[in-house]
Amino acid sequence: MNENENIVSTPKRFALTEVTNSANNVSPNANLKLLTSVALQENDLVNHNTNQYPTPPPSTVHRKEKSLQILCDRFLDLYPLHGNGTIEIQLDCTAARLGVEKRRMYDIINILEAMQCAVHKRKNTYLWYGGSRLNPFLKMLKKEGENLKLSDALRGKAPKPPAPKHKTLGVMAQRFLMLFLVEPQNTLINLEMAVRVLIDTSNNNRTALSPDQQDRQHKSKVRRLYDIANVFISVGLIEKVSGNSILKKPVFKYAGPFKVKKSNEVILYTPPITPLSVLDQQSPCHVFAGKSKRKLEFTTPNSYKETKLCVNAPMEAMSHKWNDILLVADMELTKMNCGKLL
Template sequence: MSSSAAAAVDRPPATTTTTRRDASYSRKQKSLSLLCSNFLSLYNRDDGATALIGLDDAASRLGVVRRRIYDIVNVLESVGLLSRKSKNTYTWKGFGAVPNALKELREEGLDLTPIPAACNNNPLDETKREKSLALLAQNFVKLFVCTGSESESISLDEAAKLLLGVGDAHNVSVMRTKVRRIYDIANVLSSVNLIEKTHTADTGKPAYRWLGLNGRRDGLNLNSELNSEQAKKRSFGTDLTNASSKRSKVVEKRVQDQGEVENCNSDGGGGAKESSKSYQFGPFAPVAVPRARKGVDVNKVCWESLGAYYRPQYQNQAMKELFSHYREAWMLWNSQVAEKNPIQSS
């Protein structure tokens, strides 16, 4: 089947290697870790309240194509942070739901034996399910919670080999694909501080350590400095959205066309230019946060959640202090508003 119309809309114009080599192309703007952190900033609540997540809404708010959202929700769903409600819609469950999900995973136990096709009602479905990111993510988590490795690191290689199908143990190509997927999963899980990236003591090879909910030092700090080295490396000076990407220009334009872009980040192109060079409000200013719609104070929700949850990790001390300053000012202002308007602000 050829690409669908939806996919065509979804997809920025076909990229050439020229574009990819463009000097302004920067992965920092687009990492899955950062995207996931921003996703949490939008939907995670301290009070444990559930929220509906529309995939299109999430994609346009974050300035990415839907495809990227699928990666995130599939992994987050595997640890119970959200669940699929219906087509296009997920329900945010929050960190309160994680212990149960982990308990269930633990009780299920780690069984990597492929289900024989003959035993399945629908072999095709099972094959697909077997390879799905969601299941891979669950099994990855099980490697820690079911094998007593909660205090130990598991190397990337080790994880990939364990999660490979029996017949694929020596297939380099399959192994490489599996490793790619583990990177995807690990980036999401480290963004929510359930795991952290480390290195094996002996070989220095990449590895991951289970943090569990202890990884969240407190209810606010989802982007703890304890977060993966990866996030540290890739998040400096980046925008809240991934709209900076040239490849995201189609999405960005679509959002602008809808007249929904809150141009609170005065770096002009809504993040299309390097925000690190021309920041005005700081990288936590969302580019694609929709204007308040009728009866819905979207802005308030977003800024509140940003103020409460979003903590960029700056390697630069000045940036750290600057953000702290803005955050304190915001919190102070917010509490003053709350005092004046207890009903509206509650």
């Protein structure tokens, strides 16, 4: 289609539907997996229900019932935020218990890890802290958001923080939450506004993205924000507010202080005075992914200094399309926010 796309875009990917009739385009590994899965399916037909990690048949499960929010609710039923002490979580077992793929567990645990509810201990194993470290962490996030001048960035008065190279879901989750924390109480934020701050369009040392590529990048980030928002709603950090008459898109509001859902009711949660919080002093604001070099990057004092130095990109012109949309979004949200604050 567009032959000029290959300059900075990610390598061409092939949807399964695209490749199943053309084995030439499939990597050997993918091909092997495909064949394996077919073989396993046939095997399942013979030995049905011997599957170690059963997934519900697609036809019987409603899309809504499989949402990340509900999945996270169920995850939090297993591992409550208000539990005592720490628990070791085996990701594959948890996935099996919830009847989902392990991949979905990563979506949830990465976001929860970014909130310091869990720490990657070793392969397949996370240490679950629940909400015991959440409130101090939120305070820190707020401070970090102020340092990054996110409030100004939201209004186009300050440069955006640079995009992370790794753990982008976790960092996006943190920055998304920062937006709520740096704004006055009850500020309504929609995903368009958030993405505007969260996408780094500076493209250091690279050619500028075409409007088409910007659109795709934007859509991709919005997808991720939906995922993040759903987990945050489940945790009780934000809530969806209906009624954006112009954009017909949801807006979100911070629901803090951190709440815990407990059997259909929402209760305020005061973190227990527990020795666990002492752990924060050992490695404040720094979440490592086990031994991996990949880590959530924003919080060390050093990285912050580096971050500050890197924040030099001006607010580049976006595609007119998004500017128009964002202008309307701003007007609408300002109106709503003013109404809320009165």
